[in-house]
Amino acid sequence: xxxxxxxxxxxxxxxxxxxxxxxxxxxxxxxxxxxxxxxxxxxxxxxxxxxxxxxxxxxxxxxxxxxxxxxxxxxxxxxxxxxxxxxxxxxxxxxxxxxxxxxxxxxxxxxxxxxxxxxxxxxxxxxxxxxxxxxxxxxxxxxxxxxxxxxxxxxxxxxxxxxxxxxxxxxxxxxxxxxxxxxxxxxxxxxxxxxxxxxxxxxxxxxxxxxxxxxxxxxxxxxxxxxxxxxxxxxxxxxxxxxxxxxxxxxxxxxxxxxxxxxxxxxxxxxxxxxxxxxxxxxxxxxxxxxx
Amino acid sequence: xxxxxxxxxxxxxxxxxxxxxxxxxxxxxxxxxxxxxxxxxxxxxxxxxxxxxxxxxxxxxxxxxxxxxxxxxxxxxxxxxxxxxxxxxxxxxxxxxxxxxxxxxxxxxxxxxxxxxxxxxxxxxxxxxxxxxxxxxxxxxxxxxxxxxxxxxxxxxxxxxxxxxxxxxxxxxxxxxxxxxxxxxxxxxxxxxxxxxxxxxxxxxxxxxxxxxxxxxxxxxxxxxxxxxxxxxxxxxxxxxxxxxxxxxxxxxxxxxxxxxxxxxxxxxxxxxxxxxxxxxxxxxxxxxxxxxxxxxxxxxxxxxxxxxxxxxxxxxxxxxx
Numbered sequence: 001x002x003x004x005x006x007x008x009x010x011x012x013x014x015x016x017x018x019x020x021x022x023x024x025x026x027x028x029x030x031x032x033x034x035x036x037x038x039x040x041x042x043x044x045x046x047x048x049x050x051x052x053x054x055x056x057x058x059x060x061x062x063x064x065x066x067x068x069x070x071x072x073x074x075x076x077x078x079x080x081x082x083x084x085x086x087x088x089x090x091x092x093x094x095x096x097x098x099x100x101x102x103x104x105x106x107x108x109x110x111x112x113x114x115x116x117x118x119x120x121x122x123x124x125x126x127x128x129x130x131x132x133x134x135x136x137x138x139x140x141x142x143x144x145x146x147x148x149x150x151x152x153x154x155x156x157x158x159x160x161x162x163x164x165x166x167x168x169x170x171x172x173x174x175x176x177x178x179x180x181x182x183x184x185x186x187x188x189x190x191x192x193x194x195x196x197x198x199x200x201x202x203x204x205x206x207x208x209x210x211x212x213x214x215x216x217x218x219x220x221x222x223x224x225x226x227x228x229x230x231x232x233x234x235x236x237x238x239x240x241x242x243x244x245x246x247x248x249x250x251x252x253x254x255x256x257x258x259x260x261x262x263x264x265x266x267x268x269x270x271x272x273x274x275x276x277x278x279x280x281x282x283x284x285x286x287x288x289x290x291x292x
Numbered sequence: 293x294x295x296x297x298x299x300x301x302x303x304x305x306x307x308x309x310x311x312x313x314x315x316x317x318x319x320x321x322x323x324x325x326x327x328x329x330x331x332x333x334x335x336x337x338x339x340x341x342x343x344x345x346x347x348x349x350x351x352x353x354x355x356x357x358x359x360x361x362x363x364x365x366x367x368x369x370x371x372x373x374x375x376x377x378x379x380x381x382x383x384x385x386x387x388x389x390x391x392x393x394x395x396x397x398x399x400x401x402x403x404x405x406x407x408x409x410x411x412x413x414x415x416x417x418x419x420x421x422x423x424x425x426x427x428x429x430x431x432x433x434x435x436x437x438x439x440x441x442x443x444x445x446x447x448x449x450x451x452x453x454x455x456x457x458x459x460x461x462x463x464x465x466x467x468x469x470x471x472x473x474x475x476x477x478x479x480x481x482x483x484x485x486x487x488x489x490x491x492x493x494x495x496x497x498x499x500x501x502x503x504x505x506x507x508x509x510x511x512x513x514x515x516x517x518x519x520x521x522x523x524x525x526x527x528x529x530x531x532x533x534x535x536x537x538x539x540x541x542x543x544x545x546x547x548x549x550x551x552x553x554x555x556x557x558x559x560x561x562x563x564x565x566x567x568x569x570x571x572x573x574x575x576x577x578x579x580x581x582x583x584x585x586x587x588x589x590x591x592x593x594x595x596x597x598x599x600x601x602x603x604x605x606x607x608x609x610x611x612x613x614x
Contacts, residue, residue: 064358064593143390144375225347225385227373229357231364240345240373250376253350253503255528255594260505 045271049264057265061231062247066258069251071269073230077146077241078215078273080234084150085157085214090207092154093161094196097203100162101169102191114166121159128156129223137224144225147237152220157210164206168199200288208281212274218245244270340367342574347375348382348395349479350502351522352560355421356395356582358589363581370574378502379479383563387411392568392575396561397423397479397522398486414566416613418583418606419598421590424543425484425556426526427536432515435464438537441488441555447471447518448484450493457516465516471498472507472519484520487555508533523548524594548596560595569613576614583607 052066060070096117104110132152142148172195180190221243228250234241244266251263346356353376360372377385379396386394387407400417408415427444429436435457439447443460447469455471457464473494474480481500485491501507504521508529511519518536523543526535535542538556547553562582568575583606587597 061361061364062357063361064354064589137390138388222377225375225377225390227345227347227375229353229360229372229374229376231360232368232371240343240371250353253505254354255504255508255522255525257528 045264045267048261049266049268052262052265053268057269062229062250066256066262069259069262071244071247071266073233074242074244074247074266075269075273076233078244078270080146080237080241081150081153081243082211082215082277084146084237085153086207086211088150089154089157089161089210089214093158093207093210094165094203096158096162097165097169098191098196101166102187102195117159117162121163125156125217125219126223128152129220131155132220132224142238144227144240145238146234146241149221149224149226149241149243150237152224153214153217156217156220157214160210160213161203161206164209165199165203168202168206169195171202172198197288201285204281204285208278211277211281215243215274215277216245216270218249221246244273339369340574340577341369342371342572344370344372344393344568344572344575344578345375345391346373346382346393346395346562347377347385347391348393349379349397349560350376351379351397351423351478351480351524352395352420352562354524354593355560355586355590355595358593359582359585362585362589363578366581367574367577370578372578378477379482380477386415386563386565387413389413391565392572393562393564393579396563397558398483399561400563415563416566416569416609418562418564418579418609419559419602420562420582420586421560422548422596422598423558423560424523424548424553424596425480425520425558426523426543427518427520427538427556428511428526428533429518429536430511430513430515431532431534433534435461436518436534436536438540440539444488444538445490448473448495448498449489450495455495455497467516470510470514470517471495472510472517473498473500474504474507474521475500475502478502480520480522483558484556487558523596527594545591545596549599557596559598560590564610564613566613569610576610579610580607583610 056068057070058075059072060068061073063069100110100114104113129152132148132155136142136148136151137144140148142151176194176198177190180194185193226242226246227240228242228246230240230242248263248266248270251259251266254260353374356374360374363370363372374395375382375385375391379394379398382391382394382396383400383404385391387404389411400415427439439460446460447455448471453459455469456466457469458466471494473484481494485494499507499510501510504525507519507521508525511517512529512532526533526543538553541547541553543553543557548557551557562579564575564579569579570576583603587600587603590597
């Protein structure tokens with residue numbers, strides 16, 4: 001204690017406290033700004049769209065009359081799309097992450113692969129759309145079907161899922177793995193029974209973010225040539241379809257003012273869809289979070 | 293260990309639910325089909341099945357949506373899809389052979405014709421409606437009433453100078469003109485570029501947007517603004533915008549149909565692949581329905597119908613393809 005100069009501590013105390021307070025206010029304002037933006041957005045969308053959110057809105061196809069226009073085709077199309085994207089991207093993504101983290105050796109090639117996967121998550125979605133158009137739509141002649149769009153969307157979100165799953169797997173303590181080996185478990189047993197269960201919360205957080213992105217993306221769908229005007233529901237994975245963001249985009253571009261409100265109602269449906277999907281994932285995540 | 297099994301179960305139940313949702317959707321469709329089918333024989337004798345795909349101009353899209361909506365009630369087994377990629381994008385898909393028809397808000401370009409020829413695709417052009425490109429200014433703009441094509445050219449062509457209203461007419465205010473124009477991928481831009489600008493560059497200061505509502509709002513919000521877009525957008529915002537006469541003629545249903553509103557009244561097209569009409573009865577039937585109803589549907593969504601003779605000629609052409 002005798003080495004501390006009390007005078008200088010007291011002299012600087014005030015300025016230190018002020019800096020502390022300024023920064024606290026600054027960060028609070030930053031949070032408030034984000035919250036306010038969301039609040040304004042919600043307020044505008046809800047006041048505009050809620051009047052159109054009737055049971056008929058879910059039962060009708062698109063129409064030239066705003067009052068008769070509905071999201072049936074788009075909503076069902078988006079659900080079908082998610083039925084393809086979720087399993088494909090999760091299986092491929094988690095599989096890749098397990099390979100890279102558990103099996104792959106530390107060498108230059110694998111480092112190169114890892115680096116490129118991280119880079120891929122920054123590639124604009126239009127580029128993935130062009131890739132999907134060339135490979136799935138034309139080369140594999142899947143046309144503008146659910147399958148082609150689903151594969152394209154899966155590619156788009158794959159890097160995000162891989163990176164998140166890698167982080168989650170890496171965060172599992174080494175001791176736990178070693179304990180598992182010590183008990184005589186094989187590598188595969190250790191992965192399925194020890195590593196994956198404790199990595200699930202992290203993997204799911206990444207998956208939620210990725211799937212939310214996939215459901216809101218418009219650009220790849222436009223490039224693939226997903227139609228907007230459609231008066232039937234998909235029958236199988238090779239059927240044509242339309243998706244919520246396409247439908248919303250189309251309504252928002254219409255000349256008649258009422259269609260702006262229909263678009264707002266469409267956005268509300270998309271948001272409800274997102275919230276339901278996210279809460280399912282959050283529920284599963286919380287079930288597993290108590291392990292460590 | 294138990295938790296892991298629990299996860300397996302939740303995922304399985306979850307995916308079963310998700311797939312169930314899909315399944316549900318298709319069953320609800322199949323239950324609907326018979327109901328509509330029973331009504332059909334009175335209207336239409338032949339029940340057709342098949343797929344018809346189109347893509348193209350967002351200007352033509354509202355007309356097509358109305359037609360597809362009505363057609364679905366007549367032939368509900370024919371699956372018609374129409375995309376809205378813009379005139380250029382629509383032709384691209386048409387050339388690639390992935391669509392049966394392309395909607396266009398300008399005539400087909402020579403280079404597009406060449407590519408179609410190279411791809412071995414024969415096509416036929418049908419007019420479906422008229423649109424009048426409408427020039428609009430702010431409500432508070434008291435000075436402009438009518439402009440000539442020469443004036444428009446002076447205003448809209450990029451020549452390096454700052455454009456002021458007083459440049460066009462010395463009596464007008466000495467203030468900078470604010471330009472709003474549809475994006476370069478739209479047929480509307482192409483048409484304006486060709487007819488008014490003689491393919492010269494558009495002023496660099498112009499705000500371009502693929503969404504015409506952005507143009508509407510831009511002109512509404514600025515006293516010195518001028519913009520142009522399809523007639524339907526003007527009609528929908530008639531009370532908040534002031535339309536400018538071109539060569540002394542105001543765009544109305546009559547002046548557009550008669551061709552008096554010149555040179556900015558333009559036909560809207562549908563280009564159809566000949567082989568699709570020949571080989572696929574559904575395409576023929578849908579195109580026939582389109583030509584028979586395009587006029588009424590166009591009026592319903594804010595465009596102007598063609599003289600009846602034009603539709604009759606289109607129908608005759610279509611018969612010739614069969």
